Amino acid sequence: MNSHKNAKLTIRSREEMVRRMQYEPAARVAAGYGVSLRTARKWKSRHAHGGQEALADRGSRPRRCRNKLSEEDFCRIFALRKARKTGDEIALRLDICRSSVFRALRKLSCSRLASLEKKDPVQRYQWENPGQMLHLDIKKLGKIDGVGHRKVGLGNAHRRRPGWEYLHVCVDDASRAAYTAILPDETAESAVEFLWFAVAWYAVHGIKVERILTDNGSCYRSWKFRDACREFGIKHKRTRPYRPQTNGKAERFIRTALNEWAYAETYTHSWKRTAYLPIWTHRYNFLRPHSALGKKPPASKLGGVNNVLTLYI
Incomplete structure (x- = not known):
């Protein structure tokens, strides 16, 4: 008691x-x-x-349960579920209570049809030295013209449409050191311009870019981007269509940037958000602990850097 x-x-x-x-x-x-x-x-x-x-007090659990499912019932439910039948259809076919069927599906870990499909094993990879592989990606962001409904909390408020701007990101596979920029579009000219600035930024930190990995966006498939990679002596690789997991390091960095930079503060105008981006990126590279690097910042993995504080200017 x-x-x-x-x-x-x-x-x-x-x-x-x-x-x-x-x-x-x-x-x-x-x-x-x-x-x-x-x-x-x-x-x-x-x-x-x-x-x-x-x-002494007794438990409230009943001694017997007349509607308890047997092992045979579980097998029949699972067989019908493998045939892509819904829970309601299984309950109708087997003449079993609907709640019992869905409880059995949860115990069998097949309440969702997606759980029946065989998942490919997760293949993780990481290049040994910085510069051997860079991940590039682009995120479309709405421009800001005043505080919007996301921060104010007015779901029915009139939404202004000031336009779009594009966050271009580049993440080094080995060190996770990132370079970012806000550009007005995602055309081939903007992609080439971002590549120029990214290669120069990594060169300042003693990193020579050897390969880059992108998705199959039109800007990355253009001749201008191909010629720019040849000019730098960079090998360009693209992910398999409909497989964003291959470029997962860039995708995860974009998610982190949205949570800690784009949506972390209440910006009244786009230029304020853009002005804060270099500050946040610098903090990400030199101060923020990274779980994949043993709780160390990406700058600790940069080649030729003896003292991270000498670059923290």
């Missing part, structure tokens, strides 16, 4: 109440303990059949 040992109607009090009812009227004893006559007689009956141990 969870009650205090000296509280009213604990095992000790029940035993004393049963003992007093042997030589006193049950109604008087029940009134003295502040319980009903039915409760007093219940404990007296339990003591007579089970002794002192019967005075």
Whole structure:
């Protein structure tokens, strides 16, 4: 019991109440303990059949469950689920309660149809030295012209449409060092311009870019971008269509940037958000601990850097 040992109607009090009812009227004893006559007689009956141990509290779980599913029922439910049948259809075919079917599907870990499909094993990779592989990607962001409904909380407020701007990101595979820029579009000219600035930024930190990995966006498939990669002596690789996992490091960096930069503050104009981007990126590279690097910042993995603080200007 969870009650205090000296509280009213604990095992000790029940035993004393049963003992007093042997030589006193049950109604008087029940009134003295502040319980009903039915409760007093219940404990007296339990003591007579089970002794002192019967005075303890019993669980509320039923002794028998008439509608409990058997192992055969679980097998039939799972067979129909593998045939892509819905829970309601399974309950109708087997004449089993709908709630029991869905409870069985949860126990069988197949309440979602996607769980029946065989998932490809996760293949993680990481290049050994910085510059051997850079991940590039672009994120479309809406321009800001005043505080919007996301921060104010007015879902039905009139939405202004000032236009779009594009976050270009580049993440080094080995060190996770990132370079970012806000550009007005995602054309081939902007992609080439961003590549120029990214290669120059990594060169300042002693990194020579050897390969880059992008998705199959039109700007990355253009001849201008191909010629720019050849000019830098960079090998360009593209991900398989509909496989963003291959470029997962850039995708994860974009998610982090949105959470910690784009949506972390209440910006009244786009230029304020853009102005804060270099500050946040610098903090990400030189101060923010990274779980994949043993809680160290990406700058700790840059080649030729003896003291990270010398670059923190």
